[in-house]
Amino acid sequence: MRMATACAMVLVLALASGCGGGDDGVALSLTPPPSTSTADPAPTIPVTPAPDPQDPTAIARFTATVPFGEKGSHVASEQIVYGFGTTAVADPQYKEVIYTVPLQGTVRYPASAASAPGTSKVQPSAGGGYPVVVFLHGMHDASDLNNAKGYDYLQKGLAENGYVAFSIDAGKINGLNNRNASDAGALARGQLLMTTLDLLRAGNATGVFNGIALPELKGKMDLDRVGIVGHSRGAEAVAYAVELNKQRVGISYQDVETARRSREAVVQAEAERDKAQKRVDAASTVVSDLTVKLFMAKAMLQAAQSQSPPAPASLIDFLTQSIQQLLSETAQAQARLTAEQAALEEVSAKYRDVNSFSRMINADSEKWLAQLTSPEALRQSGVVLPSATEAPHRIRAVFSLAPINARQLSRVTHVPFATLLPTCDGDVYTLNGAQIFDDSRYTASDESAPKYQIALRGANHNFYNAHWSETDDAQGRAPLYCKAGKIETLRLSPTDQRRNGVFLMESFLRYFVGDEFQFAPYWKGQAPVPSAGCPVGEARCDERVVLTIHQPASQRRLLQNFRSADASAKNANGLATVFENFGKAVQCQTLQLSGPPLRSAACTDPVSQRPVERLFTEGEKYNPSSYDAKTLLIWSITDQAQLQWKTAGPTVAIDTGDLSTQGFDTLSVRVAVLAPIGQEVEIALTDTQGRKAALRGSDFSDALYGIARKPDGAIPLVDAPEDALYADTGTTRPLLNMVAVPLKAFAVHGVDLAHIRQVTLRFPKASGSVAVTDVQLQRMN
Numbered sequence: 075m076r077m078a079t080a081c082a083m084v085l086v087l088a089l090a091s092g093c094g095g096g097d098d099g100v101a102l103s104l105t106p107p108p109s110t111s112t113a114d115p116a117p118t119i120p121v122t123p124a125p126d127p128q129d130p131t132a133i134a135r136f137t138a139t140v141p142f143g144e145k146g147s148h149v150a151s152e153q154i155v156y157g158f159g160t161t162a163v164a165d166p167q168y169k170e171v172i173y174t175v176p177l178q179g180t181v182r183y184p185a186s187a188a189s190a191p192g193t194s195k196v197q198p199s200a201g202g203g204y205p206v207v208v209f210l211h212g213m214h215d216a217s218d219l220n221n222a223k224g225y226d227y228l229q230k231g232l233a234e235n236g237y238v239a240f241s242i243d244a245g246k247i248n249g250l251n252n253r254n255a256s257d258a259g260a261l262a263r264g265q266l267l268m269t270t271l272d273l274l275r276a277g278n279a280t281g282v283f284n285g286i287a288l289p290e291l292k293g294k295m296d297l298d299r300v301g302i303v304g305h306s307r308g309a310e311a312v313a314y315a316v317e318l319n320k321q322r323v324g325i326s327y328q329d330v331e332t333a334r335r336s337r338e339a340v341v342q343a344e345a346e347r348d349k350a351q352k353r354v355d356a357a358s359t360v361v362s363d364l365t366v367k368l369f370m371a372k373a374m375l376q377a378a379q380s381q382s383p384p385a386p387a388s389l390i391d392f393l394t395q396s397i398q399q400l401l402s403e404t405a406q407a408q409a410r411l412t413a414e415q416a417a418l419e420e421v422s423a424k425y426r427d428v429n430s431f432s433r434m435i436n437a438d439s440e441k442w443l444a445q446l447t448s449p450e451a452l453r454q455s456g457v458v459l460p461s462a463t464e465a466p467h468r469i470r471a472v473f474s475l476a477p478i479n480a481r482q483l484s485r486v487t488h489v490p491f492a493t494l495l496p497t498c499d500g501d502v503y504t505l506n507g508a509q510i511f512d513d514s515r516y517t518a519s520d521e522s523a524p525k526y527q528i529a530l531r532g533a534n535h536n537f538y539n540a541h542w543s544e545t546d547d548a549q550g551r552a553p554l555y556c557k558a559g560k561i562e563t564l565r566l567s568p569t570d571q572r573r574n575g576v577f578l579m580e581s582f583l584r585y586f587v588g589d590e591f592q593f594a595p596y597w598k599g600q601a602p603v604p605s606a607g608c609p610v611g612e613a614r615c616d617e618r619v620v621l622t623i624h625q626p627a628s629q630r631r632l633l634q635n636f637r638s639a640d641a642s643a644k645n646a647n648g649l650a651t652v653f654e655n656f657g658k659a660v661q662c663q664t665l666q667l668s669g670p671p672l673r674s675a676a677c678t679d680p681v682s683q684r685p686v687e688r689l690f691t692e693g694e695k696y697n698p699s700s701y702d703a704k705t706l707l708i709w710s711i712t713d714q715a716q717l718q719w720k721t722a723g724p725t726v727a728i729d730t731g732d733l734s735t736q737g738f739d740t741l742s743v744r745v746a747v748l749a750p751i752g753q754e755v756e757i758a759l760t761d762t763q764g765r766k767a768a769l770r771g772s773d774f775s776d777a778l779y780g781i782a783r784k785p786d787g788a789i790p791l792v793d794a795p796e797d798a799l800y801a802d803t804g805t806t807r808p809l810l811n812m813v814a815v816p817l818k819a820f821a822v823h824g825v826d827l828a829h830i831r832q833v834t835l836r837f838p839k840a841s842g843s844v845a846v847t848d849v850q851l852q853r854m855n
Contacts, residue, residue: 133819135774136602138595142577143606146234147192148184151290153226155180155219156240159284161269161458163247163262164325165433170336171254172325173439174457175266177273177284179222179242182233183294196236196588203296205587206274207232209241210267212306212478213259214542216249224539227572228303231580237588238295242270244308246436254433258480263311264318265325265460267302271467273458284458301471301587303579305538306502309477309493313510317485319469324462327449334443336428343425350418357411364407368400471586473579476535479506482667484513490586492526494578495709496533497807498556498565500547504694505709508809509667512712515624516637524629526597527622528578529809531782532556532564537571551698553805555781564782566618570609574619577607598854599623599740599814617776617784622744622812625852631738633833634728634849636661636713642680649729653680658689658718665692665711680715689716690748690845693807701805706748706843710810714746714845719837726835728849732762733830735817738851742814743835745777748843751797751806752779752790755813755844758834759820759827767823768836771813778813780806791839810847817851 158177165171184204198204209228211221222243229239247262255262274295277283281292304312375393378385435443446452452459472486474493491514493507511527534556536542548556548565555564566574585593595601599621608615624630632646641661642651653659661680665688667673677688693709708714717724735741747753755778758768772778772790779790781800788794800806821827833849 133816133822136600138601140581140593140596140601140604141193142581142604144193145188145190146231146236147188147194148234148236149186149188150230150233151181151183151185153180153182153223153229154288154290156283156286156288158270158273158286159456159458161266161460162325162330162439163265163460164323164329164333165255165257166261166323167256168254168433169329170333171433171435172330172333172443173246173250173254173435174442175246175262176218176243177266177270177458178219179240179270180219180226180229181238181240181291182226182229183238183291184233184236188234192235194235195590195592196584198236199296199298201296202293203278204236204238204294205299205301206295206297207237207239207301207303207583207587208267208270209239210263210302210304210308210311211241211244211539212304212308213248214306214539216245218245219243220541221245221248221539224541224543225303225305227540228576228579231576232583235580235584235588237583238291240270240274242266250434250436254435258307258310258478260307260310260314260481261318261323263304263308264314265323267311267315268318268322268464268467269458269460271297271300272461272464275467298468299587300467300469301473301583302469303473303475303583304477305475306535307478309474309507310479310481310483310510312472313474313477313483313486313491313493314481316469316472316487316489316491317483319466322462322464323460325459326462327446327452327459330443330446330452330459334446337440337443339428340425343421343428346421347418347425350414350421354411354414354418357407357414361404361407361411364400364404368397368404371397371400471583473582474507474510475538475575475579476502477507477510478502479509482513482669482671482673483510484517486510486514486525487518488522490523490525490582492528492578492582494528494530494533494575495807495809496535497529497531498534498548498552500552500556501535503551503696505807505809508710509712511622511624512710512810519627521627523626524597525624526582527624527809527811529620529622529777529807529811530574530578531618531620532566533571533574534565537566537568538575540572543568551696553698553800553807555800555805566609573609574603574607574615577603578619581607597621597623599812600854614784615782617779618782620775620777620809620811622777622810623742623814623852623854624848625854629738629853631851632848633730633733633851635847636715637663639663639676639678640683641713642715643683645728647730647733649731651680651729652727653715653717653724654727655721655724656717656719657721658716660686660689660716661714662688662716663713665690665708665714667692667711668694677716689718690843696805708746708748708808708810708845710744710746710808710845712810712847714810714847716843716845717837718843720841722838722840724837726846728833728835730830730832735827735830735851738853739817740814740852740854741817741820741833742812742848742850742852743771743846744810744812744848745771746808746810746845747778747780747790747806748808748845750839750842751781751793751800752839753842753844754778754791754838756834756836756838757813757815758832758836759825759830760832760834761826762829762831763826765824765826767820767825768834769815769819771815774815774819775811775813777811780808808845810845812848814852814854 222241232239281289302312534548581593584590662677666675690706755771760766
């Protein structure tokens with residue numbers, strides 16, 4: 075009866091054609107006018123079938139493709155090892171830590187035009203300069219250049235497509251920054267990067283860089299178009315460089331003098347301690363000698379007195395007087411020893427005091443600092459100090475590959491930023507790039523650039539660097555499905571991981587640095603990963619690459635997040651958000667960050683708004699040797715609603731009043747699936763006339779299944795049987811990933827996008843645990 079009424083309404087309103095019945099759903103879902111209920115009781119929301127791509131009015135997940143893997147328009151130069159002299163770097167907290175680092179690395183550039191036209195679309199500047207990309211490796215070993223050479227496969231590809239690609243060597247920082255850095259070397263690496271860019275800008279016109287000629291690069295660079303890429307600790311450094319580029323942290327002669335005097339004070343205190351120790355040793359020797367003599371004199375006196383016949387009185391008198399003399403001398407020597415020991419304690423305390431603030435630097439740096447007794451001595455040393463006054467560089471894109479986050483960065487703003495999170499990372503197993511992405515996304519209310527989070531399923535930490543690939547970090551703290559030798563391991567080989575990395579990094583840089591707009595559809599979520607970016611033999615691989623997009627402020631409108639304690643009572647529209655039929659629901663402003671500084675979890679009950687414990691624990695607590703499968707772990711520690719249920723069909727109903735979606739083309743929500751491996755989410759829009767359409771999130775996203783399985787019509791609603799081996803919750807590294815549905819997909823089913831009353835999220839699986847945040851409208855185009 076209800077279906078007949080709905081069909082009659084459709085005919086009268088002439089909004090669409092075709093209604094169906096039965097259990098398979100309907101093409102158009104209409105409901106009576108709004109009632110007082112805030113959400114349909116589970117499980118009565120009909121799910122609209124995915125639009126048929128053959129239907130010209132339909133909206134498919136992908137509406138475009140991007141080219142990749144074709145021949146470039148240039149011949150790349152051979153790899154050049156450059157050396158621009160020496161710079162110095164510092165630590166933000168330890169003022170005595172200033173040490174020298176060589177300005178060296180590798181570079182490739184477009185040497186000539188290819189014999190046949192290629193597909194590159196980057197245009198040189200009016201002066202003939204090409205965009206510049208700079209790579210910065212992270213912590214591995216302290217060898218010269220090996221780490222930097224690990225990205226040559228990326229440098230060569232960029233040069234063939236019209237870019238000058240540098241890779242900076244930071245091996246000397248690697249040799250020290252576990253022992254002398256309060257920030258894991260982020261400032262030191264950032265200063266090395268900034269100084270390198272300063273020298274490139276200063277020498278581009280002449281081909282002379284810090285007095286060293288490299289004529290091949292004369293006029294080759296357009297330093298108004300710069301992209302930076304970092305890996306691991308280098309990835310944190312390039313993210314920090316966004317902030318550092320706006321407000322430089324340089325090194326002055328006064329800073330050098332402070333470091334020199336600090337180290338000089340240590341040397342002086344050490345010398346005083348050594349001298350005092352020698353005096354103690356000398357005094358102790360005197361006491362020891364006198365003690366032996368006294369012992370012998372007493373023994374002789376005893377023998378003289380006890381012999382028969384008795385010794386002459388003159389001998390006994392002599393020995394008695396000698397003992398008295400020795401007793402006096404021993405007492406004086408002991409007093410001197412006690413005084414020298416007290417003096418040693420005093421100078422030792424002084425040494426400990428000054429030395430406790432002195433961190434290790436290399437011997438060459440110690441020698442360099444000791445010679446810098448004047449500004450002229452500094453100038454003559456030839457070491458380039460990081461500038462505090464240089465103009466900002468035109469950094470147009472930042473790609474942060476598996477970063478750490480020692481500085482707890484939150485100001486990566488006003489520059490396109492992408493962070494790649496390898497789910498098989500056994501080194502930075504905490505996936506700290508998610509923190510940088512999340513903590514920076516709302517920092518600037520006028521944010522002008524997009525941000526991207528890329529969850530790369532099956533990738534490990536090391537394989538992106540050819541030198542690091544000798545070590546398989548996934549054998550450490552990586553999930554079970556990443557372990558070599560396991561059945562159906564699902565991990566990527568070094569070759570396949572780099573194939574995908576080349577596509578992601580190169581397309582991002584070519585789009586945002588070189589204005590090669592042919593890559594735009596991928597970074598708008600409208601195109602799949604091309605086959606050249608997939609494992610060998612695979613035409614599609616989007617189940618491996620889960621892209622989350624956070625558009626600039628002018629291109630998004632928030633509907634619901636959980637950054638305030640009353641977020642559900644008063645959502646972004648000032649109305650209520652209701653959680654229905656969940657067994658447990660908790661809203662968290664943040665989860666714990668161990669720091670330093672420590673950031674505590676802050677969670678509340680969505681109804682009473684009273685503080686409560688979080689349902690899911692931070693992923694940094696994961697340890698494969700002691701992991702308890704009953705502990706639910708999540709690797710996104712930002713604001714979120716944590717939800718659990720044991721009956722199919724719970725809903726999150728977000729009231730929006732009378733909301734117009736004009737100016738936007740996408741409705742997105744971020745979902746983390748904690749248990750089981752897969753979940754479906756039905757996303758519904760209801761207009762003010764009661765018309766509703768609900769669409770399956772899995773028709774538009776691979777984010778809802780925790781590991782890299784190709785869609786088969788069953789997952790994510792049904793877990794693949796072969797995945798029972800990996801079903802321990804938490805081990806799939808759950809992250810808040812984006813599920814995005816084109817608004818047209820609702821419009822073609824009759825919903826009035828100019829008057830939206832409610833957004834509903836429904837979870838049809840019989841049970842589960844998920845987290846959600848960032849329900850918002852976005853404009854991708």
